Amino acid sequence: MDSRVAPQPTPGGYRILADSALRDYLGRLPAIAARLGGLPEAWSVTEVGDGNLNLVFIVKGPSGGIAVKQALPYVRLVGESWPLPLSRAHYEHLALTHQARLAPGLVPAVLHHDETLALTAMELLEPHIIMRKGLVAGTCYPRFVEDITTFMARTLFLSSDLAVPAAQKKEGIAAFAGNHALCKITEDLIFTDPYRKAEQNRWTQPYLDATAARFREDLDLHVAISRLKLKFMSSPEALIHGDLHTGSIMVTENETKVIDPEFAFYGPMGFDVGAIIANLLMAYFASDGHERELSERQAFETWVLHAIETVWTEFAGKFLALWRSEAKGDAYPAILFEGAAGAARLERERQGYLNRLFQDTVGFAAAKTIRRILGLAHNIDFELIEDLKRRAVCEARSLHLARTMMLDTPSFPTIDKVTKAARALRGWQPDFSR
Amino acid sequence: MDSRVAPQPTPGGYRILADSALRDYLGRLPAIAARLGGLPEAWSVTEVGDGNLNLVFIVKGPSGGIAVKQALPYVRLVGESWPLPLSRAHYEHLALTHQARLAPGLVPAVLHHDETLALTAMELLEPHIIMRKGLVAGTCYPRFVEDITTFMARTLFLSSDLAVPAAQKKEGIAAFAGNHALCKITEDLIFTDPYRKAEQNRWTQPYLDATAARFREDLDLHVAISRLKLKFMSSPEALIHGDLHTGSIMVTENETKVIDPEFAFYGPMGFDVGAIIANLLMAYFASDGHERELSERQAFETWVLHAIETVWTEFAGKFLALWRSEAKGDAYPAILFEGAAGAARLERERQGYLNRLFQDTVGFAAAKTIRRILGLAHNIDFELIEDLKRRAVCEARSLHLARTMMLDTPSFPTIDKVTKAARALRGWQPDFSR
Numbered sequence: 001m002d003s004r005v006a007p008q009p010t011p012g013g014y015r016i017l018a019d020s021a022l023r024d025y026l027g028r029l030p031a032i033a034a035r036l037g038g039l040p041e042a043w044s045v046t047e048v049g050d051g052n053l054n055l056v057f058i059v060k061g062p063s064g065g066i067a068v069k070q071a072l073p074y075v076r077l078v079g080e081s082w083p084l085p086l087s088r089a090h091y092e093h094l095a096l097t098h099q100a101r102l103a104p105g106l107v108p109a110v111l112h113h114d115e116t117l118a119l120t121a122m123e124l125l126e127p128h129i130i131m132r133k134g135l136v137a138g139t140c141y142p143r144f145v146e147d148i149t150t151f152m153a154r155t156l157f158l159s160s161d162l163a164v165p166a167a168q169k170k171e172g173i174a175a176f177a178g179n180h181a182l183c184k185i186t187e188d189l190i191f192t193d194p195y196r197k198a199e200q201n202r203w204t205q206p207y208l209d210a211t212a213a214r215f216r217e218d219l220d221l222h223v224a225i226s227r228l229k230l231k232f233m234s235s236p237e238a239l240i241h242g243d244l245h246t247g248s249i250m251v252t253e254n255e256t257k258v259i260d261p262e263f264a265f266y267g268p269m270g271f272d273v274g275a276i277i278a279n280l281l282m283a284y285f286a287s288d289g290h291e292r293e294l295s296e297r298q299a300f301e302t303w304v305l306h307a308i309e310t311v312w313t314e315f316a317g318k319f320l321a322l323w324r325s326e327a328k329g330d331a332y333p334a335i336l337f338e339g340a341a342g343a344a345r346l347e348r349e350r351q352g353y354l355n356r357l358f359q360d361t362v363g364f365a366a367a368k369t370i371r372r373i374l375g376l377a378h379n380i381d382f383e384l385i386e387d388l389k390r391r392a393v394c395e396a397r398s399l400h401l402a403r404t405m406m407l408d409t410p411s412f413p414t415i416d417k418v419t420k421a422a423r424a425l426r427g428w429q430p431d432f433s434r
Numbered sequence: 435m436d437s438r439v440a441p442q443p444t445p446g447g448y449r450i451l452a453d454s455a456l457r458d459y460l461g462r463l464p465a466i467a468a469r470l471g472g473l474p475e476a477w478s479v480t481e482v483g484d485g486n487l488n489l490v491f492i493v494k495g496p497s498g499g500i501a502v503k504q505a506l507p508y509v510r511l512v513g514e515s516w517p518l519p520l521s522r523a524h525y526e527h528l529a530l531t532h533q534a535r536l537a538p539g540l541v542p543a544v545l546h547h548d549e550t551l552a553l554t555a556m557e558l559l560e561p562h563i564i565m566r567k568g569l570v571a572g573t574c575y576p577r578f579v580e581d582i583t584t585f586m587a588r589t590l591f592l593s594s595d596l597a598v599p600a601a602q603k604k605e606g607i608a609a610f611a612g613n614h615a616l617c618k619i620t621e622d623l624i625f626t627d628p629y630r631k632a633e634q635n636r637w638t639q640p641y642l643d644a645t646a647a648r649f650r651e652d653l654d655l656h657v658a659i660s661r662l663k664l665k666f667m668s669s670p671e672a673l674i675h676g677d678l679h680t681g682s683i684m685v686t687e688n689e690t691k692v693i694d695p696e697f698a699f700y701g702p703m704g705f706d707v708g709a710i711i712a713n714l715l716m717a718y719f720a721s722d723g724h725e726r727e728l729s730e731r732q733a734f735e736t737w738v739l740h741a742i743e744t745v746w747t748e749f750a751g752k753f754l755a756l757w758r759s760e761a762k763g764d765a766y767p768a769i770l771f772e773g774a775a776g777a778a779r780l781e782r783e784r785q786g787y788l789n790r791l792f793q794d795t796v797g798f799a800a801a802k803t804i805r806r807i808l809g810l811a812h813n814i815d816f817e818l819i820e821d822l823k824r825r826a827v828c829e830a831r832s833l834h835l836a837r838t839m840m841l842d843t844p845s846f847p848t849i850d851k852v853t854k855a856a857r858a859l860r861g862w863q864p865d866f867s868r
Contacts, residue, residue: 161664161667161668166614166617166618166621166667167614167615167617167618169667169668170611170612170614170617171611171614173607173608173611173670174607174608174611174612177604177605177607177608177611178604178608180600180601180604180605181601183600183601183604184600184601184764187600187764192767192769192770195770196767196769196770219771219775219776219779220779222770222771222776222779223779223780223783225770226765226766226767226770226783229764229765229766230595230765230766233595233600233603233764233765234595234603234669234670234671235668235669236607236668236670237668330618330621330663330667331660331663331664331667332660332663332664333626333630333660335626335630336626336629336630336656336659336660337653337656341653342653342656345653345654345656345657346657349657349660
């Protein structure tokens with residue numbers, strides 16, 4: 001990363017809570033102590049953070065458990081050489097509060113928040129697992145599409161100019177403007193570094209060497225990613241999650257919870273929707289690499305492709321329904337669309353709006369894919385394929401589709417064009433010699 | 435206006451400064467007193483505000499003069515029934531400071547600012563006149579295009595993501611987010627009311643009755659204006675002036691000063707550029723109505739059309755030059771466009787960016803025109819044409835072009851298409867019977 005923020009002095013009172021200090025701290029919070037039950041000495045404390053940025057503890061007592069997330073003043077994945085402001089815990093808490101209000105039941109309940117310690121205690125999600133792990137194992141999630149489309153339609157629509165008066169929207173933008181260090185990570189790691197020689201980039205060598213070099217030299221692609229970057233930076237359409245991949249979702253077969261909104265800010269809606277579609281596409285392309293017997297995962301792959309299609313169609317349907325019933329914002333004022341003819345014309349424009357949003361979604365999905373294969377942060381979808389050549393084949397298929405989606409976005413006017421192209425690439429054998 | 439802000443309690447210490455109170459107040463400011471010279475009792479104080487919102491005084495003493503602008507807690511044009519926050523004086527001062535830094539010499543120098551009184555003292559611009567008055571009189575301004583294009587290119591480019599790191603840009607957006615009451619005026623009066631039955635709308639009756647009715651019923655136009663409104667609300671591309679018409683510009687033949695940036699916020703660049711082009715187009719169409727002898731104002735009209743063309747071409751040229759030399763922002767990172775091929779590709783993209791900005795400009799210019807003929811606030815360009823039918827003819831020509839520009843924006847890919855269409859409409863005789 002070229003332009004790290006300068007090391008931030010940690011505010012007075014901040015300290016990293018190790019095992020016993022965390023136990024003491026939580027023991028002094030009556031509601032938490034009651035939820036856990038018994039004596040603090042008897043609580044089990046396990047650090048489980050497998051994300052890139054923070055400490056995450058699971059604390060269990062005789063009566064129940066909680067999850068505790070504490071921000072570190074640096075990027076955990078890299079270390080103290082890459083400082084990152086603790087204020088991200090403030091924005092994560094603010095976003096969680098918004099999301100809980102807009103999409104009840106789809107985010108973990110907050111039990112306690114401490115600004116000074118950059119610490120949030122939440123309900124323990126059990127027996128939920130990180131969705132990405134389930135996808136690697138080939139598990140289908142029958143609730144997922146219904147839940148994630150509700151989450152996205154409600155959080156995005158209900159924080160947009162379609163639902164919220166302009167003054168309130170501007171206040172929201174200002175409230176999240178300080179989260180720029182997290183936005184900067186996205187701007188660098190997703191929208192810049194995979195397309196240049198960056199020390200932190202990784203890819204499956206030697207197979208993808210030539211592909212990575214082509215991405216670094218493809219000027220049309222550089223223009224396309226730069227347009228997407230500008231859109232990311234200057235389109236405060238809605239309060240977006242900002243990191244909505246399958247590692248930010250915890251699932252059972254009956255429940256879906258969206259976690260980790262520390263990248264939240266007012267940005268383009270297509271960035272969230274594109275993240276979901278990209279991560280499902282990667283799960284689809286990685287599936288071949290996890291197959292032990294031919295066609296073993298066919299049902300899973302059929303489900304994933306169907307999920308991709310319905311993520312868009314159900315999201316669009318719910319977004320449109322909200323627009324018809326909850327349009328309390330200043331955009332598209334009802335008074336300009338009165339009567340039957342007005343209603344019909346507005347309905348046509350709503351469809352046009354969704355079509356434009358779909359184009360953004362396709363572009364951002366492509367960007368989210370490319371960064372996971374050529375950039376710093378990779379996915380276990382691909383990383384757990386041990387045979388490197390086999391992994392590279394899956395990644396090359398994914399990259400091939402992403403490149404087309406980014407360069408020729410209008411050739412994907414509808415989601416079935418995306419899944420059709422994915423299906424067509426399922427058996428494609430890349431030539432790694434060029 | 436449908437949704438006025440609730441009456442704001444005026445903050446402690448605010449009072450409207452009448453003649454002697456203003457004299458006393460200024461007399462206690464050493465720098466101001468020295469600039470005016472002599473004793474406060476001898477200063478002349480003249481209220482000259484002809485704008486819609488504020489009090490403006492010219493104060494003169496034996497050594498010199500100043501202009502004093504004080505915000506009222508309501509809209510001056512309407513009265514106390516339409517409250518408006520005093521904080522607009524804060525944002526105006528903030529914008530003036532930014533503009534003075536980015537475009538030195540093109541805004542009045544601030545001599546004193548008082549947040550509590552919502553009052554700003556500025557250099558007296560003398561013998562400058564409001565440009566619109568000069569245009570009505572048929573005066574050409576040889577410095578204008580050079581100055582206004584410098585002002586726009588520098589204030590817009592240098593506050594954009596092309597010039598400013600994303601974190602700093604987000605701070606700027608947040609700093610102006612509180613100016614939403616002024617944005618709301620624009621949202622209502624420009625982007626909504628002219629297209630609906632609004633009590634405050636006015637037009638030249640009876641001649642434009644049918645036209646006004648058509649604008650209220652044209653659903654394609656309602657979609658187009660709603661898209662522009664959404665762009666206005668959610669495209670913080672740069673710190674825009676927000677009210678850049680020819681009544682916000684003071685001129686001599688050798689100097690140009692941009693005043694009154696109280697509508698400033700981070701918005702779409704095309705809104706400022708479109709405002710200039712719209713107001714020059716209206717000056718052009720109004721010119722026929724001010725003619726006492728045939729072709730008397732031909733030289734003026736030729737100048738205005740040439741000014742319209744060069745406002746765009748010189749703005750674009752200066753914007754591109756800044757992009758080549760001052761691209762210190764996070765958008766379009768240089769590292770993705772290295773070498774001769776990269777430079778050539780980026781240069782092509784810059785042209786594409788300007789082409790897209792021109793499309794925004796055409797749309798916003800249309801919106802700024804329509805509101806001046808069918809909405810609340812009108813222009814003396816047209817209002818001073820005493821013969822109502824003659825006035826309506828000029829207005830109808832202007833409306834005709836604006837409607838085409840809004841509905842068929844892509845048919846104006848370049849500025850000469852706009853001036854060509856204007857020229858073609860110069861002799862058009864509208865049929866007011868339909």
